[in-house]
Amino acid sequence: MINLNEKYFLASWNNRKNKPSDFGLKTVADKDYYIDKNNLKWKSEYLWENLWEQEQGFVRFPEPNFNELWTLLTDSNIENNKLGAAELLNRNYPFELKEKLKDLFKKTTKIDRSQTKRLGLLEVLTNVTNHSKVHQVNPEKVNADYQEWKNLKSKFDKLKTESLWKRIKKL
Structure with a gap:
Protein backbone atom coordinates (compact mmCIF):
# COMPACT_ATOMS: atom_id res chain seq x y z
CA MET A 1 0.00 0.00 0.00
CA ILE A 2 1.35 3.42 -0.97
CA ASN A 3 1.74 6.09 1.70
CA LEU A 4 1.47 9.45 -0.05
CA ASN A 5 3.57 11.11 2.67
CA GLU A 6 6.60 8.88 2.08
CA LYS A 7 9.28 9.13 -0.60
CA TYR A 8 9.50 6.42 -3.23
CA PHE A 9 12.09 8.14 -5.44
CA LEU A 10 15.32 9.91 -4.55
CA ALA A 11 17.17 12.08 -7.05
CA SER A 12 18.75 15.48 -7.24
CA TRP A 13 18.84 18.02 -10.04
CA ASN A 14 21.74 18.45 -12.48
CA ASN A 15 23.51 15.45 -10.95
CA ARG A 16 24.43 17.38 -7.81
CA LYS A 17 23.94 14.15 -5.86
CA ASN A 18 24.52 10.76 -7.38
CA LYS A 19 26.18 8.54 -4.76
CA PRO A 20 24.09 6.50 -2.34
CA SER A 21 25.71 8.27 0.61
CA ASP A 22 24.53 11.63 -0.79
CA PHE A 23 21.00 10.44 -0.01
CA GLY A 24 21.76 8.84 3.35
CA LEU A 25 21.83 5.34 1.86
CA LYS A 26 24.26 2.63 2.92
CA THR A 27 25.74 -0.12 0.79
CA VAL A 28 24.78 -3.69 1.68
CA ALA A 29 27.54 -6.23 1.06
CA ASP A 30 26.88 -8.57 -1.89
CA LYS A 31 23.48 -7.01 -2.62
CA ASP A 32 22.29 -4.85 -5.50
CA TYR A 33 20.35 -2.50 -3.26
CA TYR A 34 21.02 0.06 -0.55
CA ILE A 35 19.29 0.72 2.76
CA ASP A 36 18.27 3.92 4.49
CA LYS A 37 18.13 4.71 8.23
CA ASN A 38 14.72 2.96 8.45
CA ASN A 39 16.08 -0.19 6.75
CA LEU A 40 14.04 0.46 3.63
CA LYS A 41 15.61 -0.91 0.44
CA TRP A 42 16.48 1.29 -2.55
CA LYS A 43 17.80 0.34 -5.98
CA SER A 44 19.87 2.56 -8.24
CA GLU A 45 18.09 3.71 -11.38
CA TYR A 46 18.33 6.36 -14.06
CA LEU A 47 15.25 8.49 -13.64
CA TRP A 48 14.03 11.53 -15.55
CA GLU A 49 16.02 13.47 -18.10
CA ASN A 50 17.50 16.74 -17.00
CA LEU A 51 18.45 18.85 -20.00
CA TRP A 52 21.14 16.75 -21.66
CA GLU A 53 21.42 13.65 -19.46
CA GLN A 54 19.39 11.30 -17.31
CA GLU A 55 19.36 11.92 -13.60
CA GLN A 56 20.85 9.13 -11.48
CA GLY A 57 18.55 8.32 -8.59
CA PHE A 58 17.04 5.60 -6.45
CA VAL A 59 13.69 3.81 -6.42
CA ARG A 60 12.31 2.29 -3.23
CA PHE A 61 11.94 -1.49 -3.15
CA PRO A 62 9.67 -3.14 -3.92
CA GLU A 63 9.19 -0.94 -6.95
CA PRO A 64 5.64 0.45 -7.07
CA ASN A 65 3.29 -1.28 -9.50
CA PHE A 66 1.14 0.48 -12.11
CA ASN A 67 -1.72 1.41 -9.77
CA GLU A 68 0.66 2.62 -7.07
CA LEU A 69 2.58 4.73 -9.59
CA TRP A 70 -0.69 6.22 -10.87
CA THR A 71 -1.63 7.11 -7.28
CA LEU A 72 1.76 8.74 -6.69
CA LEU A 73 1.44 10.74 -9.91
CA THR A 74 -2.10 11.92 -9.32
CA ASP A 75 -2.20 12.30 -5.52
CA SER A 76 1.26 12.73 -3.98
CA ASN A 77 2.52 16.18 -3.04
CA ILE A 78 6.15 15.05 -3.09
CA GLU A 79 7.73 16.32 -6.32
CA ASN A 80 10.14 13.39 -6.75
CA ASN A 81 7.23 10.96 -6.34
CA LYS A 82 5.32 12.67 -9.15
CA LEU A 83 8.36 12.83 -11.45
CA GLY A 84 9.51 9.29 -10.70
CA ALA A 85 6.01 7.86 -11.09
CA ALA A 86 5.58 9.60 -14.45
CA GLU A 87 8.93 8.27 -15.66
CA LEU A 88 8.22 4.66 -14.68
CA LEU A 89 4.67 4.78 -16.05
CA ASN A 90 6.03 6.01 -19.40
CA ARG A 91 8.85 3.50 -19.47
CA ASN A 92 7.39 0.33 -17.94
CA TYR A 93 3.63 0.46 -18.44
Missing part, protein backbone atom coordinates in the same frame (compact mmCIF):
# COMPACT_ATOMS: atom_id res chain seq x y z
CA PRO A 94 2.76 1.99 -21.83
CA PHE A 95 -0.16 -0.36 -22.55
CA GLU A 96 -1.74 0.05 -19.11
CA LEU A 97 -1.16 3.80 -19.25
CA LYS A 98 -2.81 4.07 -22.66
CA GLU A 99 -5.89 2.22 -21.39
CA LYS A 100 -6.05 4.30 -18.19
CA LEU A 101 -5.82 7.56 -20.13
CA LYS A 102 -8.44 6.45 -22.67
CA ASP A 103 -10.82 5.62 -19.83
CA LEU A 104 -10.07 8.85 -17.96
CA PHE A 105 -10.57 11.05 -21.02
CA LYS A 106 -13.82 9.26 -21.89
CA LYS A 107 -15.25 10.11 -18.45
CA THR A 108 -13.89 13.65 -18.16
CA THR A 109 -15.13 16.94 -19.59
CA LYS A 110 -12.32 19.10 -18.14
CA ILE A 111 -9.09 18.34 -16.29
CA ASP A 112 -8.43 20.78 -13.46
CA ARG A 113 -5.17 22.74 -13.28
CA SER A 114 -3.58 20.51 -10.62
CA GLN A 115 -4.21 17.30 -12.58
CA THR A 116 -3.21 19.02 -15.83
CA LYS A 117 0.21 19.74 -14.32
CA ARG A 118 0.54 16.20 -13.00
CA LEU A 119 -0.55 14.48 -16.22
CA GLY A 120 1.65 16.90 -18.14
CA LEU A 121 4.63 15.12 -16.58
CA LEU A 122 3.79 12.08 -18.72
CA GLU A 123 5.92 12.14 -21.82
CA VAL A 124 3.17 10.27 -23.65
CA LEU A 125 0.99 13.40 -23.38
CA THR A 126 3.64 15.95 -24.30
CA ASN A 127 5.32 14.32 -27.31
CA VAL A 128 3.51 12.45 -30.03
CA THR A 129 5.42 9.22 -30.34
CA ASN A 130 4.41 5.60 -30.30
CA HIS A 131 5.10 4.36 -26.80
CA SER A 132 3.82 0.87 -27.54
CA LYS A 133 6.13 -2.00 -28.33
CA VAL A 134 7.18 -2.03 -31.99
CA HIS A 135 9.75 -4.84 -32.16
CA GLN A 136 8.44 -7.60 -34.46
CA VAL A 137 5.07 -5.84 -34.81
CA ASN A 138 3.59 -5.33 -38.27
CA PRO A 139 3.67 -1.77 -39.64
CA GLU A 140 -0.14 -1.44 -39.67
CA LYS A 141 -0.30 -2.17 -35.93
CA VAL A 142 2.58 0.24 -35.23
CA ASN A 143 0.76 2.97 -37.16
CA ALA A 144 -2.54 2.22 -35.40
CA ASP A 145 -0.80 2.48 -32.02
CA TYR A 146 0.82 5.76 -33.06
CA GLN A 147 -2.59 7.14 -34.05
CA GLU A 148 -4.00 6.13 -30.64
CA TRP A 149 -1.17 7.96 -28.83
CA LYS A 150 -1.65 10.98 -31.08
CA ASN A 151 -5.37 10.96 -30.33
CA LEU A 152 -4.70 10.76 -26.57
CA LYS A 153 -2.42 13.79 -26.73
CA SER A 154 -5.03 15.68 -28.71
CA LYS A 155 -7.75 14.80 -26.18
CA PHE A 156 -5.48 15.85 -23.32
CA ASP A 157 -4.80 19.17 -25.04
CA LYS A 158 -8.56 19.77 -25.35
CA LEU A 159 -9.38 18.74 -21.76
CA LYS A 160 -6.49 20.34 -19.89
CA THR A 161 -6.74 23.59 -18.00
CA GLU A 162 -3.91 25.95 -18.90
CA SER A 163 -2.47 28.56 -16.63
CA LEU A 164 -3.73 32.11 -17.01
CA TRP A 165 -0.28 33.20 -18.23
CA LYS A 166 -0.35 30.70 -21.13
CA ARG A 167 -3.84 31.82 -22.15
CA ILE A 168 -2.73 35.49 -22.15
CA LYS A 169 0.33 34.69 -24.29
CA LYS A 170 -1.94 33.12 -26.94
CA LEU A 171 -3.95 36.33 -27.36
Whole structure:
Protein backbone atom coordinates (compact mmCIF):
# COMPACT_ATOMS: atom_id res chain seq x y z
CA MET A 1 0.00 0.00 0.00
CA ILE A 2 1.35 3.42 -0.97
CA ASN A 3 1.74 6.09 1.70
CA LEU A 4 1.47 9.45 -0.05
CA ASN A 5 3.57 11.11 2.67
CA GLU A 6 6.60 8.88 2.08
CA LYS A 7 9.28 9.13 -0.60
CA TYR A 8 9.50 6.42 -3.23
CA PHE A 9 12.09 8.14 -5.44
CA LEU A 10 15.32 9.91 -4.55
CA ALA A 11 17.17 12.08 -7.05
CA SER A 12 18.75 15.48 -7.24
CA TRP A 13 18.84 18.02 -10.04
CA ASN A 14 21.74 18.45 -12.48
CA ASN A 15 23.51 15.45 -10.95
CA ARG A 16 24.43 17.38 -7.81
CA LYS A 17 23.94 14.15 -5.86
CA ASN A 18 24.52 10.76 -7.38
CA LYS A 19 26.18 8.54 -4.76
CA PRO A 20 24.09 6.50 -2.34
CA SER A 21 25.71 8.27 0.61
CA ASP A 22 24.53 11.63 -0.79
CA PHE A 23 21.00 10.44 -0.01
CA GLY A 24 21.76 8.84 3.35
CA LEU A 25 21.83 5.34 1.86
CA LYS A 26 24.26 2.63 2.92
CA THR A 27 25.74 -0.12 0.79
CA VAL A 28 24.78 -3.69 1.68
CA ALA A 29 27.54 -6.23 1.06
CA ASP A 30 26.88 -8.57 -1.89
CA LYS A 31 23.48 -7.01 -2.62
CA ASP A 32 22.29 -4.85 -5.50
CA TYR A 33 20.35 -2.50 -3.26
CA TYR A 34 21.02 0.06 -0.55
CA ILE A 35 19.29 0.72 2.76
CA ASP A 36 18.27 3.92 4.49
CA LYS A 37 18.13 4.71 8.23
CA ASN A 38 14.72 2.96 8.45
CA ASN A 39 16.08 -0.19 6.75
CA LEU A 40 14.04 0.46 3.63
CA LYS A 41 15.61 -0.91 0.44
CA TRP A 42 16.48 1.29 -2.55
CA LYS A 43 17.80 0.34 -5.98
CA SER A 44 19.87 2.56 -8.24
CA GLU A 45 18.09 3.71 -11.38
CA TYR A 46 18.33 6.36 -14.06
CA LEU A 47 15.25 8.49 -13.64
CA TRP A 48 14.03 11.53 -15.55
CA GLU A 49 16.02 13.47 -18.10
CA ASN A 50 17.50 16.74 -17.00
CA LEU A 51 18.45 18.85 -20.00
CA TRP A 52 21.14 16.75 -21.66
CA GLU A 53 21.42 13.65 -19.46
CA GLN A 54 19.39 11.30 -17.31
CA GLU A 55 19.36 11.92 -13.60
CA GLN A 56 20.85 9.13 -11.48
CA GLY A 57 18.55 8.32 -8.59
CA PHE A 58 17.04 5.60 -6.45
CA VAL A 59 13.69 3.81 -6.42
CA ARG A 60 12.31 2.29 -3.23
CA PHE A 61 11.94 -1.49 -3.15
CA PRO A 62 9.67 -3.14 -3.92
CA GLU A 63 9.19 -0.94 -6.95
CA PRO A 64 5.64 0.45 -7.07
CA ASN A 65 3.29 -1.28 -9.50
CA PHE A 66 1.14 0.48 -12.11
CA ASN A 67 -1.72 1.41 -9.77
CA GLU A 68 0.66 2.62 -7.07
CA LEU A 69 2.58 4.73 -9.59
CA TRP A 70 -0.69 6.22 -10.87
CA THR A 71 -1.63 7.11 -7.28
CA LEU A 72 1.76 8.74 -6.69
CA LEU A 73 1.44 10.74 -9.91
CA THR A 74 -2.10 11.92 -9.32
CA ASP A 75 -2.20 12.30 -5.52
CA SER A 76 1.26 12.73 -3.98
CA ASN A 77 2.52 16.18 -3.04
CA ILE A 78 6.15 15.05 -3.09
CA GLU A 79 7.73 16.32 -6.32
CA ASN A 80 10.14 13.39 -6.75
CA ASN A 81 7.23 10.96 -6.34
CA LYS A 82 5.32 12.67 -9.15
CA LEU A 83 8.36 12.83 -11.45
CA GLY A 84 9.51 9.29 -10.70
CA ALA A 85 6.01 7.86 -11.09
CA ALA A 86 5.58 9.60 -14.45
CA GLU A 87 8.93 8.27 -15.66
CA LEU A 88 8.22 4.66 -14.68
CA LEU A 89 4.67 4.78 -16.05
CA ASN A 90 6.03 6.01 -19.40
CA ARG A 91 8.85 3.50 -19.47
CA ASN A 92 7.39 0.33 -17.94
CA TYR A 93 3.63 0.46 -18.44
CA PRO A 94 2.76 1.99 -21.83
CA PHE A 95 -0.16 -0.36 -22.55
CA GLU A 96 -1.74 0.05 -19.11
CA LEU A 97 -1.16 3.80 -19.25
CA LYS A 98 -2.81 4.07 -22.66
CA GLU A 99 -5.89 2.22 -21.39
CA LYS A 100 -6.05 4.30 -18.19
CA LEU A 101 -5.82 7.56 -20.13
CA LYS A 102 -8.44 6.45 -22.67
CA ASP A 103 -10.82 5.62 -19.83
CA LEU A 104 -10.07 8.85 -17.96
CA PHE A 105 -10.57 11.05 -21.02
CA LYS A 106 -13.82 9.26 -21.89
CA LYS A 107 -15.25 10.11 -18.45
CA THR A 108 -13.89 13.65 -18.16
CA THR A 109 -15.13 16.94 -19.59
CA LYS A 110 -12.32 19.10 -18.14
CA ILE A 111 -9.09 18.34 -16.29
CA ASP A 112 -8.43 20.78 -13.46
CA ARG A 113 -5.17 22.74 -13.28
CA SER A 114 -3.58 20.51 -10.62
CA GLN A 115 -4.21 17.30 -12.58
CA THR A 116 -3.21 19.02 -15.83
CA LYS A 117 0.21 19.74 -14.32
CA ARG A 118 0.54 16.20 -13.00
CA LEU A 119 -0.55 14.48 -16.22
CA GLY A 120 1.65 16.90 -18.14
CA LEU A 121 4.63 15.12 -16.58
CA LEU A 122 3.79 12.08 -18.72
CA GLU A 123 5.92 12.14 -21.82
CA VAL A 124 3.17 10.27 -23.65
CA LEU A 125 0.99 13.40 -23.38
CA THR A 126 3.64 15.95 -24.30
CA ASN A 127 5.32 14.32 -27.31
CA VAL A 128 3.51 12.45 -30.03
CA THR A 129 5.42 9.22 -30.34
CA ASN A 130 4.41 5.60 -30.30
CA HIS A 131 5.10 4.36 -26.80
CA SER A 132 3.82 0.87 -27.54
CA LYS A 133 6.13 -2.00 -28.33
CA VAL A 134 7.18 -2.03 -31.99
CA HIS A 135 9.75 -4.84 -32.16
CA GLN A 136 8.44 -7.60 -34.46
CA VAL A 137 5.07 -5.84 -34.81
CA ASN A 138 3.59 -5.33 -38.27
CA PRO A 139 3.67 -1.77 -39.64
CA GLU A 140 -0.14 -1.44 -39.67
CA LYS A 141 -0.30 -2.17 -35.93
CA VAL A 142 2.58 0.24 -35.23
CA ASN A 143 0.76 2.97 -37.16
CA ALA A 144 -2.54 2.22 -35.40
CA ASP A 145 -0.80 2.48 -32.02
CA TYR A 146 0.82 5.76 -33.06
CA GLN A 147 -2.59 7.14 -34.05
CA GLU A 148 -4.00 6.13 -30.64
CA TRP A 149 -1.17 7.96 -28.83
CA LYS A 150 -1.65 10.98 -31.08
CA ASN A 151 -5.37 10.96 -30.33
CA LEU A 152 -4.70 10.76 -26.57
CA LYS A 153 -2.42 13.79 -26.73
CA SER A 154 -5.03 15.68 -28.71
CA LYS A 155 -7.75 14.80 -26.18
CA PHE A 156 -5.48 15.85 -23.32
CA ASP A 157 -4.80 19.17 -25.04
CA LYS A 158 -8.56 19.77 -25.35
CA LEU A 159 -9.38 18.74 -21.76
CA LYS A 160 -6.49 20.34 -19.89
CA THR A 161 -6.74 23.59 -18.00
CA GLU A 162 -3.91 25.95 -18.90
CA SER A 163 -2.47 28.56 -16.63
CA LEU A 164 -3.73 32.11 -17.01
CA TRP A 165 -0.28 33.20 -18.23
CA LYS A 166 -0.35 30.70 -21.13
CA ARG A 167 -3.84 31.82 -22.15
CA ILE A 168 -2.73 35.49 -22.15
CA LYS A 169 0.33 34.69 -24.29
CA LYS A 170 -1.94 33.12 -26.94
CA LEU A 171 -3.95 36.33 -27.36
